[in-house]
Amino acid sequence: MLLVAAVAALEVGCRVGLIDPQIVVPPTQMVRGAWEIVGRGEGWRTVILPSATAILVATCFSVLIGTCCALALSRSRMIRSACEPYIVVLPAIPVFALYPVFIAVLGQGVVSLVLTGVLLGVVPMLTQVLAGLDSLPAYLDKLARVYEVRGLSRLTRLTLPGMAPALLTGLRLSSAYSAIGVIAAELILSPRGLGHAIHSAYESFDLTRMYGAILLVLALIGSMYVGIAMVQRRVLAPGHMEVRA
Amino acid sequence: MTQVSGAIDRAAVSVRAVSKAYGGVPAVDGISFELAPGSFVALVGPSGCGKSSLLEIMAGIRGADRGEVVVGGRRVDRPIRSVGVMFQEDTTLPWRTVYRNVAFPLEASRRDRHEIAAKVEAALRMVDLWEHRTMHPAALSGGMRQRVSLARVLATDPSVLLLDEPFGALDEQLRLRLGLEVQRICREQGRTAVLITHSIQEAVLLADRVLVLSGRPATVVQDLEVPLPDHRSADQLGDPRVAQVVAKVWASLAY
Numbered sequence: 077m078l079l080v081a082a083v084a085a086l087e088v089g090c091r092v093g094l095i096d097p098q099i100v101v102p103p104t105q106m107v108r109g110a111w112e113i114v115g116r117g118e119g120w121r122t123v124i125l126p127s128a129t130a131i132l133v134a135t136c137f138s139v140l141i142g143t144c145c146a147l148a149l150s151r152s153r154m155i156r157s158a159c160e161p162y163i164v165v166l167p168a169i170p171v172f173a174l175y176p177v178f179i180a181v182l183g184q185g186v187v188s189l190v191l192t193g194v195l196l197g198v199v200p201m202l203t204q205v206l207a208g209l210d211s212l213p214a215y216l217d218k219l220a221r222v223y224e225v226r227g228l229s230r231l232t233r234l235t236l237p238g239m240a241p242a243l244l245t246g247l248r249l250s251s252a253y254s255a256i257g258v259i260a261a262e263l264i265l266s267p268r269g270l271g272h273a274i275h276s277a278y279e280s281f282d283l284t285r286m287y288g289a290i291l292l293v294l295a296l297i298g299s300m301y302v303g304i305a306m307v308q309r310r311v312l313a314p315g316h317m318e319v320r321a
Numbered sequence: 322m323t324q325v326s327g328a329i330d331r332a333a334v335s336v337r338a339v340s341k342a343y344g345g346v347p348a349v350d351g352i353s354f355e356l357a358p359g360s361f362v363a364l365v366g367p368s369g370c371g372k373s374s375l376l377e378i379m380a381g382i383r384g385a386d387r388g389e390v391v392v393g394g395r396r397v398d399r400p401i402r403s404v405g406v407m408f409q410e411d412t413t414l415p416w417r418t419v420y421r422n423v424a425f426p427l428e429a430s431r432r433d434r435h436e437i438a439a440k441v442e443a444a445l446r447m448v449d450l451w452e453h454r455t456m457h458p459a460a461l462s463g464g465m466r467q468r469v470s471l472a473r474v475l476a477t478d479p480s481v482l483l484l485d486e487p488f489g490a491l492d493e494q495l496r497l498r499l500g501l502e503v504q505r506i507c508r509e510q511g512r513t514a515v516l517i518t519h520s521i522q523e524a525v526l527l528a529d530r531v532l533v534l535s536g537r538p539a540t541v542v543q544d545l546e547v548p549l550p551d552h553r554s555a556d557q558l559g560d561p562r563v564a565q566v567v568a569k570v571w572a573s574l575a576y
Binding site: 215218219222223224225229234237238240312313314316 | 380382399400406408410411412414415416417418425426428429430457459460
């Protein structure tokens with residue numbers, strides 16, 4: 077309701093001249109700009125699909141690497157305490173500043189974009205999985221010992237289900253951060269994708285297209301976030317959101 | 322596990338000179354006792370005296386520094402199927418339904434699907450939770466969740482049940498009712514049970530025998546028979562024989 081009111085106010089503000097049309101265009105015009113990108117087959121191929129693919133791949137790698145690293149770190153208290161200061165600092169590193177280095181080493185392709193997305197997405201996944209492992213109730217260990225549930229069986233029957241809330245929250249955050257990484261990297265140098273669309277529209281003063289592309293970015297990240305939250309609600313059993321200590 | 326022959330075979334459980342220390346501090350010191358098959362024995366003692374350590378050694382979860390535990394003629398050096406353990410805390414798995422919680426140990430030991438279904442149904446009917454099989458633990462009361470844990474133990478068909486204050490977190494009324502339910506199940510099925518409890522009355526009302534442990538390091542200071550019939554009920558709390566044994570336990574604890 078609040079969002080609808082804000083959009084309506086923006087629309088009115090732009091239409092009556094309260095807001096400079098050289099800065100912000102009315103939301104209906106933003107939607108038209110988005111439709112112009114989506115409505116054309118070429119727009120899908122050169123704008124939406126490259127970004128969506130890179131985000132998906134970056135999210136998958138972030139989740140996989142983050143989970144594996146967290147599981148590995150949890151095996152050794154010493155290694156974990158040695159790595160923890162670096163993990164805390166990682167989100168503060170401006171990954172985009174490294175993008176020219178990625179291009180120099182890996183070329184101006186999807187690999188550089190994915191790498192930027194992964195570097196941003198892996199940290200929230202790693203921290204969420206570590207938090208999930210820390211919050212696993214002690215009785216799971218007792219059950220594992222009594223019923224001799226070890227190795228992969230323990231991982232799949234106790235550990236992963238036990239930390240499912242943290243895993244899904246990690247997935248939600250990781251996908252959002254990966255998307256930010258990919259889009260931001262596209263803004264700088266990529267020849268395609270949503271980031272490139274925003275950048276090129278900005279360069280040519282095409283505000284309708286620029287805001288349309290921004291709207292698509294918001295829609296893409298928002299739908300990912302809401303979709304994972306819906307899965308989270310559906311997959312997790314009632315009462316499992318709050319893991320018992 | 323090692324096959325043990327001889328006289329101790331006749332006992333369902335033999336605890337022989339078991340000692341355990343943590344960081345040089347003795348927790349259990351040379352405890353020995355034997356439990357007849359089908360008996361219901363309560364262990365009482367001061368808080369932190371090493372009751373739970375002894376139970377974990379009996380379950381094979383923890384190793385003893387000295388001595389041995391023999392169950393059904395086999396030396397316990399790791400958890401064995403014939404021993405079931407029920408803990409004080411709620412150990413239900415929140416992501417599994419009641420049915421799948423009970424099926425957990427059977428799935429973990431890769432039993433046949435039909436066998437699992439039969440055992441889970443039997444266990445859930447035993448604790449009167451079959452109608453709740455599709456519910457998740459969050460939708461159940463504390464007492465019902467402990468009954469799920471009990472059903473999970475019973476589904477593995479253990480000959481010996483080790484109960485570590487299983488209803489300690491529940492109110493007194495419910496604790497007694499569930500205790501009597503466990504006692505009835507064990508009696509009807511001829512299972513041997515060891516109950517750790519802080520409640521002396523509960524121990525006397527449910528058990529055939531009460532072993533009183535001393536403070537740390539735990540040793541058996543008194544072994545009391547409870548002269549009550551097998552069938553127990555809350556009405557027997559007022560029985561003078563119960564009061565007599567309770568008084569003896571108190572006297573032993575003061576020792």
